[in-house]
């Protein structure tokens with residue numbers, strides 16, 4: 001079946017946290033419409049760029065784009081950006097049921113509000129290994145009052161201007177900034193604006209809800225909970241997992257989970273749903289929504305104070321939750337026992353010519369002006385650096401616990417060329433930033449594939465002993481995984497999807513500052529590229545008659 005969407009993308013004033021800000025909307029909304037489809041359907045999105053003076057590109061996060069690598073929506077990697085006034089048609093198959101996302105993948109445009117959810121249901125007659133009465137989707141985001149341009153300019157200036165902590169956390173596009181602060185210009189913040197009334201999830205007492213939770217925060221790692229209710233994690237990034245009961249769900253930017261919640265508490269009142277920032281010590285208020293028991297008034301605030309959530313710096317409990325999630329016994333996709341290639345990616349914060357950057361293996365990534373997919377397919381060797389980036393770093397001499405002895409890095413747009421149909425292991429190794437006693441959490445997202453999460457550990461990865469502890473029995477498959485402060489995460493994937501694929505930190509500012517790599521595999525097997533992805537850089541030549 002074909003699912004056809006017509007979207008108009010434009011700027012509008014919105015007040016998602018009561019503070020009026022220019023936001024990017026799809027058909028007048030942020031988050032945009034949820035894409036609903038069934039496994040095997042073809043989704044067609046006809047996107048009209050009405051941003052007037054700004055390009056756009058949309059990534060279908062978690063959709064592997066098998067056979068359509070040119071519709072991955074990654075500016076600079078798989079396509080030229082869509083010009084103002086142009087209409088671009090994305091067309092791809094959603095080949096697997098599950099919970100996915102979509103969002104802008106161009107500069108720091110995502111955090112202007114250009115995002116939404118994708119829900120793919122099973123074919124008729126098939127069912128999940130868990131039961132529920134109703135299915136709901138919510139998106140968690142963080143929200144800044146400064147424009148993406150102002151933020152991006154600060155990040156690429158000397159002196160460096162850090163974007164800082166977000167002003168609000170939004171649950172399904174709704175949050176609450178404190179309009180009474182004396183610093184706010186009058187007329188900009190209106191606490192009674194209905195756009196910022198809390199999101200309400202209405203439940204019928206006794207029923208079980210499948211809540212699909214996605215995070216597309218720009219920066220924040222979150223802990224989500226519903227006061228007084230346990231949640232059972234049953235799906236992660238489109239894969240069924242063995243049920244895990246939690247009080248709060250840790251979720252990183254780019255991840256999706258389904259949790260089951262039964263409305264089994266006192267039905268005479270409402271409850272708070274709360275999203276709290278973890279892993280960074282800021283003073284952003286928790287994002288709040290109302291878990292409303294029918295038939296109570298959905299606007300009636302719960303009689304209790306909202307839950308405060310876990311302490312921000314308890315990375316051990318975050319790691320423990322990640323480690324507790326395994327593939328569902330009936331849905332284990334066996335991981336290859338061995339790999340053909342191991343790539344170690346040391347994550348560091350660096351300086352290049354005085355600019356603050358992030359790097360892997362001391363190389364900070366920047367995008368070329370001519371997208372790789374077109375450059376490689378058409379053999380345009382001059383448009384990016386051909387020497388491959390390093391396969392690892394100097395294990396013996398690098399101290400992950402301290403600021404690097406030499407914080408200077410280099411910048412490159414070279415890529416990893418993977419042999420088609422081989423198995424690749426990636427070790428993400430985290431380290432100290434340029435601030436003393438500081439290491440951050442980075443959620444890494446792989447385009448075009450799911451990977452097996454083989455293991456996590458604290459400290460420096462031990463190349464001889466840690467692989468012996470890999471979970472090869474029931475590892476989960478994901479497309480996004482976090483690496484915790486001073487820790488490592490090991491993953492494995494099959495390079496079996498012809499195309500060119502980004503792998504990067506999903507923190508918007510970090511990828512902007514160079515925290516990513518690109519993989520190519522099977523370029524000779526990629527079909528004829530549509531000319532709609534061309535028009536920038538050296539691709540103009542293919543559009544001439």
Ligand SMILES: O=C1O[C@H]([C@@H](O)CO)C(O)=C1O
Nearest residue numbers: 162349433434435440509510
């Ligand atoms: O990229 C970043 O820069 C700041 C800080 O390190 C600047 O000093 C921060 O917290 C980041 O995540």
